[in-house]
Amino acid sequence: MTEIRGLFTLWLREVKRYLRDRLRIVSGIVSPVLWLFIFGTGIRFAGAIGSLNYQHYLFPGIVGQTLLFTSMFIGISVIWDREFGFMKEILVAPISKVSIFFGKMLGDSTDALIQGIIILLLGTVLGILEDPVMFFQLLPVMVLMTFGFVSLGLTIASFIQNLESYGVVVSFVNLPLFFLSGALFPVRGEYVPEWLQTVSAFNPLTYGVDALRQIALGQEWQPLFPLYYDLMIVVLFDIAMIIIGTLALSRRK
Amino acid sequence: MAKVIETVDLTRRFGQLTAVDRLNITVDHREIFGLLGPNGAGKTTIISMLCTILKPTSGTAKVNGYDITKQANQVRRSIGIVFQEPSVDDRLTGRENLFMHANLYGVPSSEQKTRINNVLKLVELEHRADDILRTYSSGMRRRLEIARGLIHYPKVLFLDEPTIGLDPQTRDHIWTYIKELKETHDITIVLTTHYMEEADRLSDRVAIIDYGKIVALDTPTKLKKTLQGDVITVTTKDAQKLSTTLAEKLKIKKTRIADGKLELTVQDGEAFLPKVIETAAENKMHIEAVVLHQPSLEDVFLHYTGRAIRAEGSNEPRGEAAIRRRAIR
Numbered sequence: 001m002t003e004i005r006g007l008f009t010l011w012l013r014e015v016k017r018y019l020r021d022r023l024r025i026v027s028g029i030v031s032p033v034l035w036l037f038i039f040g041t042g043i044r045f046a047g048a049i050g051s052l053n054y055q056h057y058l059f060p061g062i063v064g065q066t067l068l069f070t071s072m073f074i075g076i077s078v079i080w081d082r083e084f085g086f087m088k089e090i091l092v093a094p095i096s097k098v099s100i101f102f103g104k105m106l107g108d109s110t111d112a113l114i115q116g117i118i119i120l121l122l123g124t125v126l127g128i129l130e131d132p133v134m135f136f137q138l139l140p141v142m143v144l145m146t147f148g149f150v151s152l153g154l155t156i157a158s159f160i161q162n163l164e165s166y167g168v169v170v171s172f173v174n175l176p177l178f179f180l181s182g183a184l185f186p187v188r189g190e191y192v193p194e195w196l197q198t199v200s201a202f203n204p205l206t207y208g209v210d211a212l213r214q215i216a217l218g219q220e221w222q223p224l225f226p227l228y229y230d231l232m233i234v235v236l237f238d239i240a241m242i243i244i245g246t247l248a249l250s251r252r253k
Numbered sequence: 254m255a256k257v258i259e260t261v262d263l264t265r266r267f268g269q270l271t272a273v274d275r276l277n278i279t280v281d282h283r284e285i286f287g288l289l290g291p292n293g294a295g296k297t298t299i300i301s302m303l304c305t306i307l308k309p310t311s312g313t314a315k316v317n318g319y320d321i322t323k324q325a326n327q328v329r330r331s332i333g334i335v336f337q338e339p340s341v342d343d344r345l346t347g348r349e350n351l352f353m354h355a356n357l358y359g360v361p362s363s364e365q366k367t368r369i370n371n372v373l374k375l376v377e378l379e380h381r382a383d384d385i386l387r388t389y390s391s392g393m394r395r396r397l398e399i400a401r402g403l404i405h406y407p408k409v410l411f412l413d414e415p416t417i418g419l420d421p422q423t424r425d426h427i428w429t430y431i432k433e434l435k436e437t438h439d440i441t442i443v444l445t446t447h448y449m450e451e452a453d454r455l456s457d458r459v460a461i462i463d464y465g466k467i468v469a470l471d472t473p474t475k476l477k478k479t480l481q482g483d484v485i486t487v488t489t490k491d492a493q494k495l496s497t498t499l500a501e502k503l504k505i506k507k508t509r510i511a512d513g514k515l516e517l518t519v520q521d522g523e524a525f526l527p528k529v530i531e532t533a534a535e536n537k538m539h540i541e542a543v544v545l546h547q548p549s550l551e552d553v554f555l556h557y558t559g560r561a562i563r564a565e566g567s568n569e570p571r572g573e574a575a576i577r578r579r580a581i582r
Contacts, residue, residue, distance in 0.1 A: 002359035
């Protein structure tokens with residue numbers, strides 16, 4: 001019971017901090033919107049993917065990107081907490097490291113999901129998502145994707161000492177994951193060289209985006225993998241990252 | 254009397270450096286125990302081990318009867334800590350920080366509100382409790398941290414340099430809270446400091462730590478007594494003559510002349526001072542200045558370690574003391 005309450009209070013803290021930081025929420029929306037409208041419009045008229053409207057194709061990719069970027073960026077909170085001392089208060093508290101990790105991970109995931117939901121709503125309002133019911137079908141997939149990425153961010157942050165290095169490392173991780181995920185273009189044999197296809201198969205975002213796209217585009221899109229397969233990979237990634245993240249956070253000097 | 258803390262050869266090494274060297278101390282129930290020493294003496298390392306943040310290299314300790322290596326969670330539940338560096342969330346309000354702490358330490362929900370209001374009252378922060386911490390001064394944050402350390406009714410409260418970086422007025426305030434705490438709560442306090450005055454005014458017993466070892470441990474009064482009295486410094490042209498006269502008439506045994514000044518070591522300096530002046534006047538010797546110096550912990554520290562506790566500061570000890578900076582060694 002104490003563990004659950006400790007976990008809950010840590011979750012609440014992350015969410016409160018996030019909701020009070022309006023600038024962060026707004027700036028988190030700007031970049032996906034730019035991708036969607038400027039990049040999306042440009043490519044739409046420059047070259048098409050089959051008979052698909054490129055913006056419709058791109059949208060699930062941008063939702064995935066938003067989740068990835070926000071999740072990874074939020075990992076920085078571990079470094080902040082360490083730098084400003086709050087981490088000590090948490091680490092000496094009589095609750096387990098597992099609860100600490102889950103409190104933080106679920107809190108950060110909530111923040112990242114809020115960001116993803118805003119983009120999703122935007123897509124619904126603008127008619128990119130044709131059926132509003134899809135919103136509720138996409139959400140569980142987004143939740144699963146977020147857990148893994150947030151855990152990855154927390155893991156990296158556990159090993160990095162200062163804020164500046166974290167920014168560098170994260171963009172070093174983010175961009176390849178984003179570009180090699182099929183978010184911007186289909187990573188399938190008929191469109192891209194084999195090496196790109198092979199590399200993207202090792203990218204968890206590929207499976208997340210593929211799952212989102214299957215749901216959002218329905219019959220219009222021929223998926224890379226069956227939905228159950230996509231989800232299985234995402235869940236395995238989640239489990240692995242949660243275990244690694246918990247271990248990374250509980251290292252004791 | 255029950256022993257609340259007991260260390261057995263507690264040792265911590267960082268690579269080549271031995272930060273804490275076979276420490277053996279006991280802290281009694283409801284006492285304020287001071288760890289006094291310069292920065293880098295190993296005080297924080299001792300506290301970190303007792304709070305189970307840091308594992309000892311060898312040796313062990315018991316806090317409230319729990320072993321710090323084997324029963325870390327029980328130890329944590331029974332202690333409160335105020336760290337040297339701030340450890341509050343400055344994006345949340347004071348009250349939110351306190352609620353979070355109460356939840357982390359499993360304080361029953363039904364009691365949280367009352368306890369939080371009580372501790373806020375103790376440190377006089379009720380009127381600012383719902384402001385975001387960013388708007389607090391460093392003294393207010395410190396007070397909030399002390400309040401926070403008390404919410405879960407710890408049996409031992411660790412205060413690591415509780416007044417570092419605070420102005421004298423705030424420092425005085427915090428001292429009052431700490432003393433009040435001891436009077437009103439069933440609590441044992443362990444405090445580290447490099448401020449002599451703080452150790453002197455608050456502690457029941459003081460351990461002087463240097464290079465990870467205890468060099469002296471006793472009540473502040475007894476520690477000061479080891480210096481054998483007050484020092485009266487007389488500035489006069491007739492230093493030698495006065496010294497002889499005083500030795501004859503007042504039976505002063507310990508006299509010394511340095512830089513043309515006469516130094517007398519006596520037991521009761523305040524009562525003795527007028528006699529010195531009278532004697533000089535009777536014998537037509539001119540006195541330019543007289544200084545009475547009663548021993549402080551600073552002098553005790555100097556006595557045991559052979560150097561001042563810090564190179565600069567308001568309580569500059571005797572001028573002739575050779576001050577060596579730690580960094581050079």
